[in-house]
Amino acid sequence: MTVFLTTFGLIGAAEMGDKTQLLTLALAARLPLGAVLGGVVLATLLNHALAVAVGGSALLILPASVLRAAAGLSFIGFGLWTLRGDRLVGNEERRIGPPLVTVAVSFFLAEMGDKTQLATAVLAAQATSFLPVWLGSVLGMVCADGLAVVVGYLLGRRLPERPLKIGAAALFLLFGILLLGARTAKGIP
Numbered sequence: 679m680t681v682f683l684t685t686f687g688l689i690g691a692a693e694m695g696d697k698t699q700l701l702t703l704a705l706a707a708r709l710p711l712g713a714v715l716g717g718v719v720l721a722t723l724l725n726h727a728l729a730v731a732v733g734g735s736a737l738l739i740l741p742a743s744v745l746r747a748a749a750g751l752s753f754i755g756f757g758l759w760t761l762r763g764d765r766l767v768g769n770e771e772r773r774i775g776p777p778l779v780t781v782a783v784s785f786f787l788a789e790m791g792d793k794t795q796l797a798t799a800v801l802a803a804q805a806t807s808f809l810p811v812w813l814g815s816v817l818g819m820v821c822a823d824g825l826a827v828v829v830g831y832l833l834g835r836r837l838p839e840r841p842l843k844i845g846a847a848a849l850f851l852l853f854g855i856l857l858l859g860a861r862t863a864k865g866i867p
Contacts, residue, residue: 709780713776722820723816730812798811
């Protein structure tokens with residue numbers, strides 16, 4: 679349960695103000711809400727299953743101490759990336775078919791290599807059970823992007839980015855420092 683809650687909280691916070699959340703917000707201002715939320719759910723289920731598979735396979739190749747150090751440094755990097763911010767560029771919002779397909783494909787492609795996908799892979803590499811990581815990351819993304827759907831529909835404009843970015847960055851930096859500290863506390867070189 680701890681892995682699920684940690685993943686849910688971290689990924690949900692990281693998605694706040696992220697490029698894919700901005701994309702969701704923009705799409706929700708123009709497309710049917712069910713299609714936007716359904717597309718986000720489908721894309722996240724697939725994208726984060728891929729992230730968990732990649733992160734989980736790392737356990738077969740690398741020692742846990744190397745993964746823990748890489749995870750700590752990755753989270754610090756994600757925190758800095760979050761502070762730098764993401765921008766939604768015009769070509770990420772093109773229509774490519776029915777609204778559900780448009781949202782699912784756009785969101786899936788925008789999420790590839792994004793910090794939330796990479797963080798999910800890192801969390802999976804640290805976990806002994808992958809299902810809680812996958813479910814936590816999907817639910818965290820869907821909750822954060824569900825907020826964007828509602829706000830996009832009701833207001834048709836963006837959430838205040840700066841406080842969201844700072845909060846998400848602080849979480850990433852905290853987790854990174856804690857992972858590096860755990861590595862040192864256990865006397866792992």
